[in-house]
Amino acid sequence: MEYHIFPEQQLRSFTENIFKAMGCSDEHAQLAADVLIKADLRGIDSHGVARLTGYVRLWEKKRINTKPHIKVVHETNSTATVDGDAGLGLIVAPWAMQVAIRKAEECGSGWVAVRNSNHFGIAAYHTLMAVEQDMIGFAVTNASPLVAPTFSTERMLGTNPICYAFPAENYPPMVVDMATSTAANGKLEIAQRKNTEVPNGWIQDKEGNTTIDPHGLKAGGSLLPLGSDREHGSHKGFGLSATVDILSAVLSGASYGPWAPPFVAFMDPLPNQPGQGLGHFLGAMRVDGFRPKADFKAHMDNWIKRFKEAKPINENQKVIIPGEPELAAEKDRKINGIPLIEAVVKDMNEVAAKFGLPIL
Structure with missing residues (x-):
């Protein structure tokens, strides 16, 4: 390649x-x-x-507004709902996270539901905005329906990522950023471009049989929830994905489940949309709303240090703290x-x- x-x-x-x-x-x-x-x-x-x-x-296709009027349409002291005016999620989500951070500064935590948006990029970008303010960041979004719930062949949910980010003192932030499906659709797109097979358990064909063909989705198949099948815990991935869909879209007034707008121009959203666009849910929590900031960050360092020292199965493969591979890549790619x-x-x-x- x-x-x-x-x-x-x-x-x-x-x-x-x-x-x-x-x-x-x-x-x-x-x-x-x-x-x-x-x-x-x-x-x-x-x-x-x-x-x-x-x-x-x-x-x-006129599905993205590049001059959006983003606004708060409902709020309390610690919560808000934002209408993204069909703007780029890359713009709408950071705008909404700033609202969450301001509310957290005033109330200890801030929570913002977003409707009428589009794909918002990596969730970690938004949670790290909170970390920069010594807050815990939270971000989820619903997405194009490509994932079948456990025991189904019908695409009902998106890859629906969940992300938390926690500040530390001497260590980098711990960032948990993951899809609630076995793999993000973008990984399939990369496999398609490379013309390489995908791991067993990522995709099922339209009859519900596992396939390693990266073009399996185009042939009518679906991605599987985290866990792949019922015997390996796919009901847990389904539950997590459903939670993301409800927080992101049912709560905000965005379209949910199979009605979530697809991230491809050749597919129009389903008729009779129950909401507006894609939805996100973002949160910021002040650490010092729970305990002194210095104490928390010192204990985060201790937590990270101890887990990094956990006895490995193989001496050549140490325990990896969530966010470490991404940080290593960032350091390398900024130089090389x-x-x-x-x-x-x-x-x-x-x-x-x-x-x-x-x-x-």
């Missing part, structure tokens, strides 16, 4: 220019690009600039550049040419 390596700033400038060509303001273009580049830096290639062409195609496969570069250059912009 051929990779092209790009300096962070080159990809950042390229991405900003694409968003500006779509009609985003300079400020919004910079923020949207920052969310995507953060994913690539952290090694989450499925949610980085590889997604850029998808946003462009949704905009071309961001790798993109040929298919992604080709797609991005085709979009650039369409807008009359310089190619990579």
